[in-house]
Amino acid sequence: YPRQHALETQLSEFNLTAIEAMLGSYTKVLFVRDPFQRLISTFMQGMGSSSSFSSFVQDVLDNGQHNASVTWKPLVSLCRPCLIQYDYVVMFGFLRQELGHLLQRAGLLADSLLPEFTDTQVQWTYSWLSEQMFSELSLQQKKQLSHFYRWDLSAFPFSGSFLSD
Numbered sequence: 001y002p003r004q005h006a007l008e009t010q011l012s013e014f015n016l017t018a019i020e021a022m023l024g025s026y027t028k029v030l031f032v033r034d035p036f037q038r039l040i041s042t043f044m045q046g047m048g049s050s051s052s053f054s055s056f057v058q059d060v061l062d063n064g065q066h067n068a069s070v071t072w073k074p075l076v077s078l079c080r081p082c083l084i085q086y087d088y089v090v091m092f093g094f095l096r097q098e099l100g101h102l103l104q105r106a107g108l109l110a111d112s113l114l115p116e117f118t119d120t121q122v123q124w125t126y127s128w129l130s131e132q133m134f135s136e137l138s139l140q141q142k143k144q145l146s147h148f149y150r151w152d153l154s155a156f157p158f159s160g161s162f163l164s165d
Contacts, residue, residue, distance in 0.1 A: 023084060029102065030079055033092035034158045035072075035149040037126050040133050042071045054136045061144050076151040089156070127160070134162045 011019055033041075043056045047069070050056035060072055070078065081089075090098045134142070146153070146163045153164050 027088075027106075028084060028086045029088045029090060030081065030086040031090045031092065032075055032152075032156050034126075034130075034161045034163075035074065035152050036130055036134070036145070036161055036163050037092070039072050039145075040126070040129055042069075043133075047071055052136065053133045054138070054141065057137060057141050057145065061141065061148060065148065074149055074152045076155050081155055091157075130162050 011022070014022070039057065039060065040053070043050075043053050050059055060068065065074060065077065068074075076082070079086075088098070088102055090102065137145070142163075149163055152158070153161065158164060
């Protein structure tokens with residue numbers, strides 16, 4: 001699609017005809033990750049000012065969705081999967097398999113372009129870490145987080161998420 005905008009221009013600044021033309025001309029790929037794992041990653045990277053995971057989660061809940069950082073805001077509010085027909089949805093934890101398929105569909109040699117992923121080790125580590133972090137939260141915080149991410153949990157198959165219980 002011909003670029004008639006600056007890099008900072010958001011899709012919402014175009015009229016509906018232009019939006020439909022742009023979205024129809026691109027291959028749309030959405031990368032998704034379990035919302036609880038996104039919270040853990042944000043906390044571990046020191047992006048919150050809290051000293052414990054529980055207090056970080058409480059800060060997230062107190063700020064609400066409208067004041068949420070992009071790093072932990074619900075994905076549904078960021079990428080609008082109900083409005084945009086994505087061609088591919090790539091789940092964190094299955095990157096090697098799914099990216100290989102995506103590259104092959106694009107006509108590229110997947111094996112030569114993909115870095116070495118250790119999906120199994122990453123899944124095991126996040127499973128263990130999620131269990132530890134989840135145990136730090138109060139029942140009220142667990143319920144509030146499940147409610148906070150309810151649309152993400154409905155839209156994407158995060159079957160192993162601690163928040164979907």
